[in-house]
Amino acid sequence: MTWQEELRKLDEELAAGNLTADEYRARRDRVLSMAVSTGDQSQAAAQPAQPQAPSTAADTQIIAPVSPPAQPDQQAGSAEATQVVSAADAAGAERTQVVPQWQQQQQQQHPNSPSGGFPQPMQQPPYAQHSPAGGFAQPMQQQQQNPWGAPQQDASPPWGGSEFPPLAPPSNNADWISQGPESFQTQPSSGKGKKIAFAVVAVLVVAGLGFGVWALFIKDGGTGSAPPVAQSSSPQPPPAPTVKPLPEPPAPKPEPGDNSSALVTPAGTTRAGGGEFDMDKLESAKYLPTTVIEKAKSGGMTEGLLKTTKDGDVTLGLFALEMPNAQAAAAVAAEYGNAEQEGGLTVNRNLSLHGVPVYSAADSTQQVYRAVYVLYNRVIIIDSFGPSKDATLSSFKTLLTAQVQKAPPTERTNN
Structure with a gap:
C-alpha cells in the first residue's frame, strides 16, 4: 500500500469518526515521514556527489530573491523551477530546494505563506517530490480552497460529520457571520413596543383632553360654567366615638382617723x-x-x-x-x-x-x-x-x- 493510499484510508477513518484528531495527526505525520525518507533516498541515489566547500555554522546564509513567474513560453520547457541559492548557502546545512512553479506563484501572491508552501491544487504531488514541512494537503477535504496556514481553517472535530456544521464554513458563504456564540445572544429590542406604548398613552391623553373640553364648554351649551365638584366615592372613616367623661365626685376631704x-x-x-x-x-x-x-x-x-x-x-x-x-x-x-x-x-x-x-x-x-x-x-x-x-x-x-x-x-x- 502506497503512502497516498494510507493517507486516503486515514481520511476515511477520520471522516467516519473511528479516529480522534490527535490519533489522525500522529499517524499522518508517521506516514509522511516515511514518504519523505523514501523520496530522499531515491533522489540521493540519482544525483552524483558534488564537492562541498568547507563552511562553518557561523557563516551567513544569503538566499537570492525568488524570480518572478516565467511566461507561458518559458514554462513549456520545464515543469519545475529551481531557486537559485548562493554558494555560501550551498556550503551550509541546506541544499538547493526544488520548488514547483505553482508554489512560486503562491509565494508571490502570499508572502506570508508557511515554510512548507501550499498544496498543489487539483493533483497529487509525485513520488519523488519532497514533502513540505507542513505536510501534504488532505485529499477529499475542504482544505483545497483553504490551504494550510490560511486564516480560515476547518477545525471541525472528527465526530461532527453531517450532524454538526463545520466550525469554519466556506469563504464564499456570508452566513457564517451569524454563526457562533454571538448568534445565541439576546438581540436588543427594536423599540417597537415602547413606541406603541407611547402612542397609546398619547391617544388616551388627547381623548381625555377632548372629553374635558366637551364637558366644560359644549355639554352645557357653551356657557363655560364650571361643573359641580364631584363627591369622593371613597367611604369616609367613621367619626371617633366620643366617650362621655365620668362624673366627678366631691373633692377629697381630710383623712379619717380610723x-x-x-x-x-x-x-x-x-x-x-x-x-x-x-x-x-x-x-x-x-x-x-x-x-x-x-x-x-x-x-x-x-x-x-x-x-x-x-x-x-x-x-x-x-x-x-x-x-x-x-x-x-x-x-x-x-x-x-x-x-x-x-x-x-x-x-x-x-x-x-x-x-x-x-x-x-x-x-x-x-x-x-x-x-x-x-x-x-x-x-x-x-x-x-x-x-x-x-x-x-x-x-x-x-x-x-x-x-x-x-x-x-x-x-x-x-x-
Missing part, C-alpha cells in the same frame, strides 16, 4: 359576721376573692372593718382595708377590679364616678353591683346583691352616694 369613721352605716338591719378583722380572720372567713386576700397580705394589711346589713331582700356590705401606704392600697384596689371582671362582672360606666369604678352583673336569680376606690391608705369596697334588679340597684345607688359624700376618693386614675 376605719369606722371612714365608712357610713348602710341602711337596713345589721347582719352577723361584721366587725373588725385582721389578716388571719380575713383568710379564714374569705370575705374577698383569693387573689385580693393574697395581694392584701403581701402588701402588709394591718387591720380591716366590715359593715353589713340586710335592706329587704338586698344584702349590703362596706369594707375598709387599712394598708401601710397609698401605693399598697392602690395595688389591692386594682386587683379587686381584675378579680371581679374575671368572675364575670363588667365595668358599668353609667354608675361609675371619676376614681370610683363600678362593676355589675345580672342573671335570672341574682343582681350584683360592686364598687372600689382608694381613700388615702385605705381600700374602700361597696357591695350590693339581691334577687330584684330594681331594689338592688336602688339600694346600691343610695349606699354609693352616701359613702362618696362622706369620704371622697383620693386616687382618680380611671377616666
Whole structure:
C-alpha cells in the first residue's frame, strides 16, 4: 500500500469518526515521514556527489530573491523551477530546494505563506517530490480552497460529520457571520413596543383632553360654567366615638382617723359576721376573692372593718382595708377590679364616678353591683346583691352616694 493510499484510508477513518484528531495527526505525520525518507533516498541515489566547500555554522546564509513567474513560453520547457541559492548557502546545512512553479506563484501572491508552501491544487504531488514541512494537503477535504496556514481553517472535530456544521464554513458563504456564540445572544429590542406604548398613552391623553373640553364648554351649551365638584366615592372613616367623661365626685376631704369613721352605716338591719378583722380572720372567713386576700397580705394589711346589713331582700356590705401606704392600697384596689371582671362582672360606666369604678352583673336569680376606690391608705369596697334588679340597684345607688359624700376618693386614675 502506497503512502497516498494510507493517507486516503486515514481520511476515511477520520471522516467516519473511528479516529480522534490527535490519533489522525500522529499517524499522518508517521506516514509522511516515511514518504519523505523514501523520496530522499531515491533522489540521493540519482544525483552524483558534488564537492562541498568547507563552511562553518557561523557563516551567513544569503538566499537570492525568488524570480518572478516565467511566461507561458518559458514554462513549456520545464515543469519545475529551481531557486537559485548562493554558494555560501550551498556550503551550509541546506541544499538547493526544488520548488514547483505553482508554489512560486503562491509565494508571490502570499508572502506570508508557511515554510512548507501550499498544496498543489487539483493533483497529487509525485513520488519523488519532497514533502513540505507542513505536510501534504488532505485529499477529499475542504482544505483545497483553504490551504494550510490560511486564516480560515476547518477545525471541525472528527465526530461532527453531517450532524454538526463545520466550525469554519466556506469563504464564499456570508452566513457564517451569524454563526457562533454571538448568534445565541439576546438581540436588543427594536423599540417597537415602547413606541406603541407611547402612542397609546398619547391617544388616551388627547381623548381625555377632548372629553374635558366637551364637558366644560359644549355639554352645557357653551356657557363655560364650571361643573359641580364631584363627591369622593371613597367611604369616609367613621367619626371617633366620643366617650362621655365620668362624673366627678366631691373633692377629697381630710383623712379619717380610723376605719369606722371612714365608712357610713348602710341602711337596713345589721347582719352577723361584721366587725373588725385582721389578716388571719380575713383568710379564714374569705370575705374577698383569693387573689385580693393574697395581694392584701403581701402588701402588709394591718387591720380591716366590715359593715353589713340586710335592706329587704338586698344584702349590703362596706369594707375598709387599712394598708401601710397609698401605693399598697392602690395595688389591692386594682386587683379587686381584675378579680371581679374575671368572675364575670363588667365595668358599668353609667354608675361609675371619676376614681370610683363600678362593676355589675345580672342573671335570672341574682343582681350584683360592686364598687372600689382608694381613700388615702385605705381600700374602700361597696357591695350590693339581691334577687330584684330594681331594689338592688336602688339600694346600691343610695349606699354609693352616701359613702362618696362622706369620704371622697383620693386616687382618680380611671377616666
